[in-house]
Amino acid sequence: MKLRVRVLDLDAEKYVAVLNERTAKRIxxxxxxxxxxxxxxxxxxxxxxxxxRSVKEDEVGVLLDVAEVLNLKDGDVVEVFPExxxxxxxxxxxxxxxxxxxxxxxxxxxxxxxxxxxxxxxASAFIVAAQINGLDEDETVYLTEAIAxxxxxxxxxxxxxxxxxxGGVPGxxxxxxxxxxxxxxxxxxxxxxxxxxxxxxxxxxxMEVVARVDLSAEEIxxxxxxxxxxxxxxxxxxxxxxDDRLIQIRRPLRLDPLGMVLASVMAKKLAVxxxxxxxxxxxxxxxxxxxxxxxxxxxxxxxxxGERLGIKxxxxxSNGIQPIGRGIGPALEMRDVLMTYTGEGSxxxxxxxxxxxxxxxxxxxxxxxxxxxxxxMDEVRSGRAEAKLREIIEAQGGDPEVRPEDIEVGRYQxxxxxxxxxxxxYISIQRIAxxxxxxxxxxxxxxxxxxxxxxxxxxxxGDVLFTLFSSSKRKLKAALEVENPVxxx
Amino acid sequence: MKLRVRVLDLDAEKYVAVLNERTAKRIxxxxxxxxxxxxxxxxxxxxxxxxxRSVKEDEVGVLLDVAEVLNLKDGDVVEVFPExxxxxxxxxxxxxxxxxxxxxxxxxxxxxxxxxxxxxxxASAFIVAAQINGLDEDETVYLTEAIAxxxxxxxxxxxxxxxxxxGGVPGxxxxxxxxxxxxxxxxxxxxxxxxxxxxxxxxxxxMEVVARVDLSAEEIxxxxxxxxxxxxxxxxxxxxxxDDRLIQIRRPLRLDPLGMVLASVMAKKLAVxxxxxxxxxxxxxxxxxxxxxxxxxxxxxxxxxGERLGIKxxxxxSNGIQPIGRGIGPALEMRDVLMTYTGEGSxxxxxxxxxxxxxxxxxxxxxxxxxxxxxxMDEVRSGRAEAKLREIIEAQGGDPEVRPEDIEVGRYQxxxxxxxxxxxxYISIQRIAxxxxxxxxxxxxxxxxxxxxxxxxxxxxGDVLFTLFSSSKRKLKAALEVENPVxxx
Numbered sequence: 001m002k003l004r005v006r007v008l009d010l011d012a013e014k015y016v017a018v019l020n021e022r023t024a025k026r027i028x029x030x031x032x033x034x035x036x037x038x039x040x041x042x043x044x045x046x047x048x049x050x051x052x053r054s055v056k057e058d059e060v061g062v063l064l065d066v067a068e069v070l071n072l073k074d075g076d077v078v079e080v081f082p083e084x085x086x087x088x089x090x091x092x093x094x095x096x097x098x099x100x101x102x103x104x105x106x107x108x109x110x111x112x113x114x115x116x117x118x119x120x121x122x123a124s125a126f127i128v129a130a131q132i133n134g135l136d137e138d139e140t141v142y143l144t145e146a147i148a149x150x151x152x153x154x155x156x157x158x159x160x161x162x163x164x165x166x167g168g169v170p171g172x173x174x175x176x177x178x179x180x181x182x183x184x185x186x187x188x189x190x191x192x193x194x195x196x197x198x199x200x201x202x203x204x205x206x207m208e209v210v211a212r213v214d215l216s217a218e219e220i221x222x223x224x225x226x227x228x229x230x231x232x233x234x235x236x237x238x239x240x241x242x243d244d245r246l247i248q249i250r251r252p253l254r255l256d257p258l259g260m261v262l263a264s265v266m267a268k269k270l271a272v273x274x275x276x277x278x279x280x281x282x283x284x285x286x287x288x289x290x291x292x293x294x295x296x297x298x299x300x301x302x303x304x305x306g307e308r309l310g311i312k313x314x315x316x317x318s319n320g321i322q323p324i325g326r327g328i329g330p331a332l333e334m335r336d337v338l339m340t341y342t343g344e345g346s347x348x349x350x351x352x353x354x355x356x357x358x359x360x361x362x363x364x365x366x367x368x369x370x371x372x373x374x375x376x377m378d379e380v381r382s383g384r385a386e387a388k389l390r391e392i393i394e395a396q397g398g399d400p401e402v403r404p405e406d407i408e409v410g411r412y413q414x415x416x417x418x419x420x421x422x423x424x425x426y427i428s429i430q431r432i433a434x435x436x437x438x439x440x441x442x443x444x445x446x447x448x449x450x451x452x453x454x455x456x457x458x459x460x461x462g463d464v465l466f467t468l469f470s471s472s473k474r475k476l477k478a479a480l481e482v483e484n485p486v487x488x489x
Numbered sequence: 490m491k492l493r494v495r496v497l498d499l500d501a502e503k504y505v506a507v508l509n510e511r512t513a514k515r516i517x518x519x520x521x522x523x524x525x526x527x528x529x530x531x532x533x534x535x536x537x538x539x540x541x542r543s544v545k546e547d548e549v550g551v552l553l554d555v556a557e558v559l560n561l562k563d564g565d566v567v568e569v570f571p572e573x574x575x576x577x578x579x580x581x582x583x584x585x586x587x588x589x590x591x592x593x594x595x596x597x598x599x600x601x602x603x604x605x606x607x608x609x610x611x612a613s614a615f616i617v618a619a620q621i622n623g624l625d626e627d628e629t630v631y632l633t634e635a636i637a638x639x640x641x642x643x644x645x646x647x648x649x650x651x652x653x654x655x656g657g658v659p660g661x662x663x664x665x666x667x668x669x670x671x672x673x674x675x676x677x678x679x680x681x682x683x684x685x686x687x688x689x690x691x692x693x694x695x696m697e698v699v700a701r702v703d704l705s706a707e708e709i710x711x712x713x714x715x716x717x718x719x720x721x722x723x724x725x726x727x728x729x730x731x732d733d734r735l736i737q738i739r740r741p742l743r744l745d746p747l748g749m750v751l752a753s754v755m756a757k758k759l760a761v762x763x764x765x766x767x768x769x770x771x772x773x774x775x776x777x778x779x780x781x782x783x784x785x786x787x788x789x790x791x792x793x794x795g796e797r798l799g800i801k802x803x804x805x806x807s808n809g810i811q812p813i814g815r816g817i818g819p820a821l822e823m824r825d826v827l828m829t830y831t832g833e834g835s836x837x838x839x840x841x842x843x844x845x846x847x848x849x850x851x852x853x854x855x856x857x858x859x860x861x862x863x864x865x866m867d868e869v870r871s872g873r874a875e876a877k878l879r880e881i882i883e884a885q886g887g888d889p890e891v892r893p894e895d896i897e898v899g900r901y902q903x904x905x906x907x908x909x910x911x912x913x914x915y916i917s918i919q920r921i922a923x924x925x926x927x928x929x930x931x932x933x934x935x936x937x938x939x940x941x942x943x944x945x946x947x948x949x950x951g952d953v954l955f956t957l958f959s960s961s962k963r964k965l966k967a968a969l970e971v972e973n974p975v976x977x978x
Contacts, residue, residue: 008497008498008499009497009543010497010499010507010540010543010544010550011540011541011542011543012507012520012538012539012540013510013520013538013539013540014520018499018501026932028932030737030740031501031503032609049501050501051499051500051501052500053500053553054498054499054500054553055499061499064542064543085741089741089742092742093742093743096617096620096621096742096744098621119609119741120521120608120609120610120613121609121610121612121613121738121741121742122613122741122742123610124609124610124611124613124614124617125613125614125616125617125742127614128585128613128614128617128618128621129617129621131585132585132587132617132618132621132622133621248519249610251519252574252578252608252610252611253578253581253582253585253610253611253614254582255585443515443517
């Protein structure tokens with residue numbers, strides 16, 4: 001159908017065309033259908049929006065991006081056709097009807113997800129079908145490779161190592177020990193991390209307090225080759241690009257199909273050619289993993305997938321009953337890390353950082369765990385690990401001399417005190433996370449919590465349990481309304 | 490967050506707000522997320538689109554509909570918040586995880602589908618979960634009632650009867666016999682029909698050739714009370730409104746969860762308080778129902794659901810191997826119906842129309858089927874049924890004197906002839922439908938096919954098998970490229 005162009009002064013994250021609803025009916029597409037717009041042999045597939053009045057029956061409204069690609073101006077005549085859905089729809093239907101998908105079918109789905117050729121309703125159907133009908137081992141391997149291939153891949157000389165934590169424990173910033181220690185020992189550690197989705201801070205948010213994290217794949221390669229390690233934001237580097245889209249699609253319904261979670265983690269390791277991955281599996285009543293058997297199950301699935309991909313996975317089941325370290329929220333966590341390196345810090349954070357590194361070292365160096373633990377701790381005690389962290393900070397554009405007290409924290413502060421004498425018997429990590437989020441973390445970098453107590457500590461009535469920080473008085477107040485996460489009895 | 494309004498000269502079928510992608514990130518919502526826009530205590534929940542440049546960081550772009558509801562003009566300051574997803578998301582998750590839904594949960598989902606509070610990705614997740622995990626008898630009853638209650642409901646005095654055909658057979662216009670015969674016998678027949686989705690014509694498209702079909706619920710009630718019957722378009726009357734939305738969501742992935750198909754049909758019957766429904770179940774190698782056991786299975790499911798809703802369902806397994814009547818396409822079907830009433834018509838169309846009516850009459854009047862068949866045929870032979878059809882046409886704003894030859898058909902015509910002497914051994918109803926669609930039906934009312942042969946007919950080489958009609962030379966040519974659906978051997 002030939003229609004006159006009206007360029008709409010609006011851009012969007014996708015190609016959009018607007019037709020009068022009568023015109024849409026005539027070409028047989030409804031809202032959220034697909035239309036192909038053709039001008040001088042060039043074409044664009046756009047999502048259809050319908051309008052009752054702002055676009056006339058002989059018009060097609062196009063957003064700026066469409067106008068640019070096709071070089072359109074007001075009054076141009078274009079041909080508009082209904083567009084067939086992409087072929088990956090058939091693969092999604094197969095998964096819905098319980099069939100196994102081939103490598104090519106999974107590649108088609110991921111390709112169409114990345115290009116935006118699949119609409120949200122269709123991509124979401126794939127996630128739901130994967131959640132209910134599952135992805136088997138083969139499908140998970142294909143999915144991992146397809147996600148890894150959806151962005152740039154980086155190769156390194158030398159032994160490439162990596163870590164991953166199954167989330168859910170606030171303050172768990174062991175990456176800031178793992179990466180410098182391993183890099184200092186001569187390994188390559190191209191660590192890409194996520195930003196917080198539902199937590200008060202992701203590793204990338206914390207690193208961003210002192211350095212740039214939106215590094216390109218080229219920068220990651222260059223820095224790792226030169227310094228040994230990097231702590232970057234995965235989403236900025238076009239590494240495993242499909243993963244961000246898939247996470248976005250999983251979010252509204254909070255779906256975590258097991259195969260997809262595995263693929264999401266391992267694709268990022270595969271894309272930077274990691275050969276060894278140590279996996280932190282914190283278990284606790286409010287952590288993601290609620291039992292040891294659940295943790296062992298995840299460990300087994302990761303190991304199996306790793307084997308198929310040529311990646312050795314080492315599991316480390318850890319304690320997830322309370323926050324690690326004292327800082328929670330980007331700035332407070334970074335402050336905690338720096339303090340811990342200078343000796344005034346959090347014993348548990350240092351110990352866990354050393355332990356997870358030792359688990360991997362023991363395998364790599366073929367030494368007993370006690371010897372590996374000593375090697376890792378030596379790197380910290382000697383100052384070499386801290387020096388390496390500062391090198392990395394500098395390489396990512398930060399100030400290598402940064403001191404804990406240089407890090408700005410929320411101007412508004414409030415101490416939460418113990419209502420009684422007694423012993424700390426429980427700390428709700430979900431409430432801790434909620435309080436830090438209400439206070440403004442992670443967007444407000446200085447917002448969060450400084451913990452003064454750990455489970456088992458004896459406290460007196462009036463002792464400070466934790467201090468709350470925020471840049472907003474209103475948010476501080478909102479955060480204080482959450483029930484006290486620290487139980488004293 | 491406080492933002493300045495920019496009204497965008499664009500309307501859409503849903504509320505849309507556009508934020509700069511940085512602003513969107515700051516409030517923590519991505520594209521297709523939800524935002525609440527508040528002005529002077531009034532609020533609207535809108536779908537978020539993000540823009541890189543056309544909307545500035547301190548602005549919110551609103552489409553015309555949002556601007557009107559909140560009475561906004563350029564430069565106004567509004568508050569924009571991220572909006573929590575609706576609670577029905579939890580019900581959808583339950584269905585994904587294989588749990589049974591309660592009446593309240595299904596009502597919540599349908600309510601949010603109708604209001605547009607559920608986004609396509611979320612609504613589609615419900616359909617996929619229903620497809621894979623199924624809907625049990627209780628859930629199907631709740632769904633039917635929720636769909637029926639999503640629009641207006643109409644009550645009548647007297648015995649309300651209805652029919653439904655499981656689709657797939659071209660030309661199957663038995664409604665034009667069922668409704669007049671039953672109305673003429675004193676029953677109330679508030680028949681609402683769909684338009685064609687994938688077929689060359691729906692009952693509503695055919696009726697529209699001679700009368701208005703977009704009747705309001707009030708008009709349907711008034712006409713049925715006065716004349717006894719109506720042949721209206723269901724989508725125009727705000728009856729079972731949720732159904733249209735659900736069909737739209739099912740379409741891209743072509744999903745037909747059994748419980749949802751049952752609910753879709755029965756909700757429309759429930760909404761007009763039908764007490765008896767006769768169900769046409771055509772079986773054929775290219776029909777929707779491919780075997781008698783499949784037909785019996787559907788019949789059983791419809792009967793069970795009907796029992797729970799207080800609706801008596803009578804099944805009629807019919808022959809679906811070839812088109813019914815001779816006309817295919819809106820105008821040609823209407824012409825066929827009128828010709829059949831005046832005696833020059835299609836014997837099979839008349840017989841099937843009478844038979845399905847007799848199946849119901851036999852139950853209603855508690856008489857043997859032979860007696861019921863005679864009662865129905867008497868209404869036709871006496872001219873009373875035709876008079877009633879013309880009364881209905883007049884009540885719906887048409888010309889009661891309309892003659893078959895008054896109905897305009899496609900100006901371009903082409904006869905398709907038999908390539909050999911022999912017997913018609915097969916007619917592909919899917920190819921017949923495709924040809925009529927290519928010729929322009931149902932949008933081009935005069936486009937379609939006039940069949941000259943039935944299976945078993947003897948033909949000579951050069952005899953006309955069927956005639957093709959279209960208002961477009963180009964479309965006629967495209968239609969002629971489909972392989973001949975009539976096999977002669």
